[in-house]
Structure formats: structure tokens, C-alpha cells
Amino acid sequence: MLESSKTILETEAIPRVNLTFMDNTHFEEIEMVKELGELITLYQEEGDENNDPNTAEAKITEKLIIWLNHTIAHFERENKLMQQTNFPAFPIHSQEHEIALNRMKRIVRLWQTNKEIEPLSDFIFSFWPNWFNAHVNSMDMMTARFALMNGFNSQSTL
Ligand SMILES: [Fe+2]
Numbered sequence: 475m476l477e478s479s480k481t482i483l484e485t486e487a488i489p490r491v492n493l494t495f496m497d498n499t500h501f502e503e504i505e506m507v508k509e510l511g512e513l514i515t516l517y518q519e520e521g522d523e524n525n526d527p528n529t530a531e532a533k534i535t536e537k538l539i540i541w542l543n544h545t546i547a548h549f550e551r552e553n554k555l556m557q558q559t560n561f562p563a564f565p566i567h568s569q570e571h572e573i574a575l576n577r578m579k580r581i582v583r584l585w586q587t588n589k590e591i592e593p594l595s596d597f598i599f600s601f602w603p604n605w606f607n608a609h610v611n612s613m614d615m616m617t618a619r620f621a622l623m624n625g626f627n628s629q630s631t632l
């Protein structure tokens with residue numbers, strides 16, 4: 475993937491949904507993906523020449539697992555919010571989570587098995603930024619608005 479075609483999301487580019495716990499999670503996630511993106515770019519430029527536990531491959535794997543777990547918790551919290559507030563589009567929103575999570579798990583597994591950087595790079599710099607941006611702008615935004623309109627406290631942590 476060409477350096478110029480890489481998409482890197484910035485926190486300012488993602489709209490706030492005005493529920494603190496959701497916004498914080500989104501910002502954390504953007505930072506995690508940025509760090510992963512830096513590691514991936516470094517790996518693409520320099521490779522992984524030695525085999526000690528602190529190699530680029532091990533660092534990428536470690537960050538991926540942390541991100542995966544963060545995403546699982548992220549989606550679980552939003553699903554819980556939708557159930558608590560009886561959000562009508564719960565099935566659609568939670569299904570988007572499930573599809574994205576499965577895709578992410580496949581990519582992590584593929585990396586762990588093959589250590590091929592290109593599919594991971596495509597995911598981090600193309601699929602994920604597009605997906606995340608669209609998802610926050612639609613599903614998350616609607617969910618948060620609905621929750622706020624139905625009396626959910628914007629500062630509540632669930
Ligand atoms: Fe979200």
C-alpha cells in the first residue's frame with residue numbers, strides 16, 4: 475500500500491456523539507489504531523530482522539490483541555446501552571458490530587498465522603477508518619441521540 479493512500483483518522487475528524495463513555499472509547503480507539511499504523515509503517519520500511527521478544531512483529535501482535543479486546547468491550551457497552559434504552563434499531567446496530575468484529579478477528583488471526591503485513595495494512599489504513607467513520611456517523615450517533623432523548627445521562631458510564 476502506498477504511503478499516500480493510507481488513511482489515518484484524527485480524533486477531531488470523528489463527531490462527538492455527546493455521551494461521554496462513547497466519545498472516550500472512540501478517542502481511545504483512534505489513538506490505538508494510530509499507534510498500530512505507526513508500527514505497521516515502520517515494519518513495512520524496516521522489516522523484522524532479529525528475533526528477540528521485542529521485535530516489531532511481537533509489538534504489532536501485542537497492540538492488535540489490546541485493540542481487539544478494547545473493541546469487544548466497546549461494542550458490548552453500546553449493545554448494553556441499546557438494550558437498556560430499548561433502541562428500536564438495536565438489531566441493525568449490533569449486527570454491524572458483529573460483522574466488524576468478526577472481520578477484525580479474522581485479520582488478527584491471519585496476521586498471527588502468516589505475519590503478512592499487507593492485509594493488515596489494508597485493514598488498518600483503509601477498511602477500518604472508512605468503517606469506523608461511517609459507523610460513528612450513523613449507528614452510534616442515532617443510538618446516542620435516542621438514549622439522550624429518553625433520559626439517559628450523558629455522563630453516565632452504564
Ligand atoms: Fe462506537
Ligand SMILES: [Fe+2]
Pocket residue numbers: 549552567571609613614
Ligand atoms: Fe456502534
